[in-house]
Amino acid sequence: MLAKRIQPMVSQARRLYVELMFQVMGRALQAVSEVDDAVKKETQALPAGFLFEMMVMPNGPRLIVEHTGLGRLHYHGASAPRPVDLSIQFKHIAHAFLVLSFQEKTAVAFANDRMLVDGDISYAVRMTRVLNRLESFILPKLIAERAVKEYPSNLHLPHKLISAVRIYLKVATNFVETVRA
Amino acid sequence: MTQKYYEFFCPVKVIAGKSALEHIPYELTGLAAKRPMIVTDKGVRAAGLLDPVIAACEESGLEIVTIYDDVPPDSSTTVVRDIAGIYRQEKCDSIIAVGGGSAIDTGKAVNILVSEGGDDIAKYSGAGVIKHPLKPFFVVPTTAGTGSEVTSVAVITDEAKGVKLPFTSSFLLPNAAIIDPRMTLTxxxxxxxxxxxxxxxxxxxxxxxxxxxxxxxxxxxxxxxxxxxxxxxxxxxxxxxxxxxxxxxxxxxxxxxxxxxxxxxxxxxxxxxxxxxxxxxxxxxxxxxxxxxxxxxxxxxxxxxxxxxxxxxxxxxxxxxxxxxxxxxxxxxxxxxxxxxxxxxxxxxxxxxxxxxxxxxxxxxxxxxxxxxxxxxxxxxxxxxxxxxxxxxxx
CATH class of the missing domain: 1.20.1090.10 (Dehydroquinate synthase-like - alpha domain)
Structure with a gap:
């Protein structure tokens, strides 16, 4: 009985968590593309104006970023200015929660058919590498190891800390600017 | 609680062994198909591999309406469109792909066009675009390697754009895969x-x-x-x-x-x-x-x-x-x-x-x-x- 009454609250909390994580990730993607050369190198291969979306099917939370050129990503929030070029879609909010709460690695989620790719697979592989790199920077190593297939052995603590601080500062600034606007 | 999860799907009827080809007419009839088209390549035909397929059908009074034997090693959108045109012109109702990966992929792509309509196969490219079951489709592999007879994927080259178009749908899976050792003997x-x-x-x-x-x-x-x-x-x-x-x-x-x-x-x-x-x-x-x-x-x-x-x-x-x-x-x-x-x-x-x-x-x-x-x-x-x-x- 109690479980039945709690269930809607749990669902709502899960949805809010996924929405919040998408907002953080979208801004962090923009930030990491300004901070990290390896990410810049990855995103430079995307066409300028390329729109990338991560969303929960059918009409759940979403994040949209655009490659504006020279490897820079721009976070658009939850709405795209035009049809997206690449969409990674979670089949259910529960699957998105598993990944975004670091209970299931992104690669494992792909292997488990939790997500679909609509668009060029090679770009999806590239964006997955970018997401992995971002998670390696912004998460403590113990948590990052749960999120990525393999924690990069060449990512040393000073570089990780400095990059993480710069990314979080940019994310916070972006949040404040959004609220002000 | 277990963290493991998996999906497994294979609805293809596997017809394998001695005289497997002779089951084609019965299986086609079971799907109400009476006018099959064969899609293959010149190598398969020159090796005489079509003969037992045709004989198996004719002996049961099933006429192969038409044979397209010019599938290239890397099949293209133009080839797919041309074969679909012949299929419609000859009022075929089913496809038998005989060959290796290219002939099988071509058969899958032709089946999309003749089932869903239109001439532009490119618009069906991607994952999950096809939403309905397609026409009866049989595959007779002539190589033992690709496994294309049981995969839900086809790749066709778009010559104009110079890109390879992937098609993914469980509806691409054939109704039956006919594994007959006669097809790989040579x-x-x-x-x-x-x-x-x-x-x-x-x-x-x-x-x-x-x-x-x-x-x-x-x-x-x-x-x-x-x-x-x-x-x-x-x-x-x-x-x-x-x-x-x-x-x-x-x-x-x-x-x-x-x-x-x-x-x-x-x-x-x-x-x-x-x-x-x-x-x-x-x-x-x-x-x-x-x-x-x-x-x-x-x-x-x-x-x-x-x-x-x-x-x-x-x-x-x-x-x-x-x-x-x-x-x-x-x-x-x-x-x-x-x-x-x-x-x-x-x-x-x-x-x-x-x-x-x-x-x-x-x-x-x-x-x-x-x-x-x-x-x-x-x-x-x-x-x-x-x-x-x-x-x-x-x-």
Whole structure:
């Protein structure tokens, strides 16, 4: 009985968590593309104006970023200015929660058919590498190891800390600017 | 609570063994199909492989309405549109693809157009675009390697744009796959070897990569066992009907395994090498397999060790200490490759192919890194890692 009454609250909390994580990730993607050369190198291969979306099917939370050129990503929030070029879609909010709460690695989620790719697979592989790199920077190593297939052995603590601080500062600034606007 | 999850799907009716082709008329009739079209290539026709298919249908009073025998090795959107035009003109109601990967993929793509309508196959490209069952579609493989008869994917080249269009839908799966040993009896030795190693690689990667699951494991181990036991005897005696059937079944089983658990770095490197150096897919699979297994070794030690039972049999398996079984599996595969090289000069290194230059290796590594298969490789692969594997595979 109690479980039945709690269930809607749990669902709502899960949805809010996924929405919040998408907002953080979208801004962090923009930030990491300004901070990290390896990410810049990855995103430079995307066409300028390329729109990338991560969303929960059918009409759940979403994040949209655009490659504006020279490897820079721009976070658009939850709405795209035009049809997206690449969409990674979670089949259910529960699957998105598993990944975004670091209970299931992104690669494992792909292997488990939790997500679909609509668009060029090679770009999806590239964006997955970018997401992995971002998670390696912004998460403590113990948590990052749960999120990525393999924690990069060449990512040393000073570089990780400095990059993480710069990314979080940019994310916070972006949040404040959004609220002000 | 378990963290494991998997999906497995294969609704294809497998009709395999002696006189399998003679079941085609009955199976077509069961789907209310009376006017089949055959899609094939010139090589298949010249080898006389259509004759038993046509005879099997005619003996049951089923007329093959038309035959398209000009499918190129890399099928294109134009070819698909032309075949769909003939299908409509001749008022066909079903398709029988007879051939290797290209003829089968073409058959799948033609089936999309004739079932969904229109002339532009490109608009159905992507995953999950097709929402309805298609026309009756049968596949008769003439090679034992690709497993295309049980996969839900087709790749067609868009000549105008110069890109390869992928089509993915469970509706692309044929209604039936007809595995008849007569269809592979005349395969030349080097193609027999390369395609069998393609099937072997499908099975080994299905068993060791990230999306492995209990059902795909069962198909993968059975396929490895069949290839290990039959390939060399077929190479020595190409008219060995039982051995040919074993290889053909292995190919189908490996196809079922990998289409439900995906593949990894061997395929990523193989796709890139095929695109850049124009080497046959099966050859690339055979070439890269041991080097990639060595790269993945510490991540896949347990499943790779288990494969020794299927590769070498119970005596060798029980005589090998558990800690050495993974290395022994790689050695078994190397030994098999050496035997194939001895019998038909199937290359074991990039240098032995004579078609790859050292400076192309970087290009291959870069392209492989963006291949979808790399997502399912159990170990993360960086550009340096891919380069290192290519270096080891060089000579």
């Amino acid at each position: 395969l030349p030795p080097h193609i027999t070897a390369a395609t069998a190693m393609d099937a072997m690689t499908h099975a080994v990667e299905a068993f060791t990569c990230m999306a492995k699951n209990p059902l795909s494991d069962a198909y993968a181990t059975a396929a490895v066992k069949k290839v290990s036991r039959s390939l060399l005897s077929v190479m020595d005696n190409p008219k060995d009907v039982d051995g040919r059937l074993e290889l053909a079944q292995a190919s189908t089983m490996a196809g079922i395994a990998f289409s439900n658990s995906m593949v990894g770095l061997v395929h990523a490197l193989g796709h890139a090498t095929g695109a850049i150096c124009h080497l046959p897919h099966g050859l690339c699979m055979s070439l890269y397999l041991p080097y990639v297994l060595e790269y993945n070794l510490e991540t896949i030690r347990e499943p790779l060790g288990d494969l020794l039972l299927s590769l070498e049999g119970p005596e060798v398996f029980s005589a090998t200490p558990a800690a050495r079984r993974a290395e022994a599996s790689i050695s078994a595969l190397r030994k098999l490759r050496d035997q194939l090289h001895k019998r038909c000069q199937l290359p074991r290194t990039l240098k032995e192919t004579g078609k790859v230059s050292e400076d192309q290796r970087n290009q291959i590594a870069e392209m492989a890194l963006d291949d979808g298969a790399i997502m399912f490789n159990p170990k993360e692969v960086s550009l340096e890692d891919a380069r290192a594997v290519l270096q080891r595979a060089w000579a």
